Amino acid sequence: MTAPEEPVNGPVIRDNRRIDPVTGQPRRGKHAASQPAGGNASRPGGPGSARHGRDGDKGSAPANAVTSQEDKPAESTPAPAPAAAAPAVGPLQTQLAERTADLQRLQAEYANYRKRVDRDRATVREQAVASALSDLLPVLDAIGQAREHGELSGGFKSVADSLQAAVAKLGLVSYGQRGDAFDPKIHEALTHTYSPDVAEDTAVEIFQPGYKVGERILRPARVAVAAPATGPEGSGNAAEWPSGEENN
Numbered sequence: 001m002t003a004p005e006e007p008v009n010g011p012v013i014r015d016n017r018r019i020d021p022v023t024g025q026p027r028r029g030k031h032a033a034s035q036p037a038g039g040n041a042s043r044p045g046g047p048g049s050a051r052h053g054r055d056g057d058k059g060s061a062p063a064n065a066v067t068s069q070e071d072k073p074a075e076s077t078p079a080p081a082p083a084a085a086a087p088a089v090g091p092l093q094t095q096l097a098e099r100t101a102d103l104q105r106l107q108a109e110y111a112n113y114r115k116r117v118d119r120d121r122a123t124v125r126e127q128a129v130a131s132a133l134s135d136l137l138p139v140l141d142a143i144g145q146a147r148e149h150g151e152l153s154g155g156f157k158s159v160a161d162s163l164q165a166a167v168a169k170l171g172l173v174s175y176g177q178r179g180d181a182f183d184p185k186i187h188e189a190l191t192h193t194y195s196p197d198v199a200e201d202t203a204v205e206i207f208q209p210g211y212k213v214g215e216r217i218l219r220p221a222r223v224a225v226a227a228p229a230t231g232p233e234g235s236g237n238a239a240e241w242p243s244g245e246e247n248n
Helices: 037-041 047-058 089-148 154-169
Strands: 012-015 033-036 172-175 187-195 202-208 210-213 216-219 221-228
Antiparallel strands (some): 012 033
8 A cells, every 4th residue: 555645735836827937838738737835936947936036025826827928829920912913014015005006196197187277278268369369350450551551640559559569468470471482371372373583382462461379370361372484485374373363
């Protein structure tokens, strides 16, 4: 028979901590172990000696009130966010090239539109000016006839000069002089004769001067045309170009 265990003198402290304060390792088996009061007190630096010093004035504290750094719950560290997938460079470059091409096409279309609008405006202005000046041609013809006969004087001369200056400022140009080479594009031949004094078809007389604005002919110059003589006696073919007849 075994000898009966001697009763332990002093209080019994039950340590219910799951982490061993000395080794820092989790305890296995039963969490509560009965230890005599002097068990941990004899271990230098043990929890018994530290607790004995603290309990000197305040009395003994519960065993589970003593916690160590290992008993505190570890702060949760946020997991690093997964790296965002890098955007595909190929599709972005394709879209950039498409947008750039669209902008270039729009810029070219806008430039062409501006050129077309400016050209249309110039054409409309030229047509309006030409229409207004065409109505003034009979007045200019009357002024020219009065000037030839010496009847342009006094206040009438001042008005005529002002009118001619105004129409010249709008681009109206008078043309047609005796001796000019006949050009069917800008001349209208009212008569045709033959002359040995000319080497080509020539306007030998101006019945009405011609007028133009820029390249637009408002009225061709009405002239008498003389062709070079080719006949045996220095005359042309009368059957082809009868003298004094209107040539249309």
